Amino acid sequence: MNQSAPLACEELVRPLDQLDPLYLEGKWALVAGSLSHLPYLEKFKQRDSATVNFFKNTSETNIFYTRSIFLGNKCQYSSYNISLEGSSFTFDGTDKSNLTANFVHKSCHGCMLMHMNVESGKRQHFYLFSRRRELEQKEMEEFRTQMECLNMPPPAVMDPIKELCPEKRASVPAAQTEEKTKGQKD
Template identity: 55%
Template structure:
């Protein structure tokens, strides 16, 4: 009887273990699907404003080191015409040097394109209330850039952990988290063509 009892217990344990493995294997894709839920077309009023980069990751590993050396970066949206026309401004600071870029883009659902349509930018869901999460797909070099921006300089750890999990779901390296004590570039609102063209190093990095 004891041997039969042991055999039954072993069978039950094996069944439970198998059920756990099946449960985990089924839940991981579902979790990533939920984490990478794309937004619908963003509300322009909620989108407007300047936000600092909180963290970022890139699929092209050689570009991770320049990202780590960056002091700060910003993204800013403002409406310019109609319900879908917006201005998209970016800045990046390394030491005392600031680089700016400005683009007029048109929202198409949850995305827009720029740089001669070589870059498609998608808004991804985030639970952070004052954040925007952007996924840049660079078609010409087949790489992804994934950046989290917020109106706060520092987020709660659970908000950072969500971004880390999202980057992992995209098979990206562990994100670089920006130093919130570093200065941002001064705001620059200009339609000067010089302000609309990033320098070569910046273009390669973003």
């Protein structure tokens, strides 16, 4: 029995020890993602593109970002406040026992991995974002291996030539809470 495989998986899906909030600032394009709940994964595959845009914050623990999804020739925007602790984060206003989330170790330069466990692991979401729209084959292979380590379906990969939504400049974060999407955070 090969003992190195579990250790390799453990390293591949290890949460970051600490995340520099400055690293997050700016726009990130969704490159690929997977959801363990197949109906949500099918819905996820319908989007043409998606981005997250993290804004400069005055706090190192409270971070504001907007999400855009290009679906059916329309852009959908939502805004979130998250509380950061190390590499773990919670969405403000959500039941912390219902959702755990963290940023995951990655070897891909200019990439960001978000892993979310919903309802004590009943549902997982794993997203790969990058400053680049298209990644090298070895970077995508690592992401696919991470999906296998988490026993998740193969990822849906975004088409890098599909249009991104134009940036929607956020105003005061407190005023954006009305745009929050209740429930699923896909």
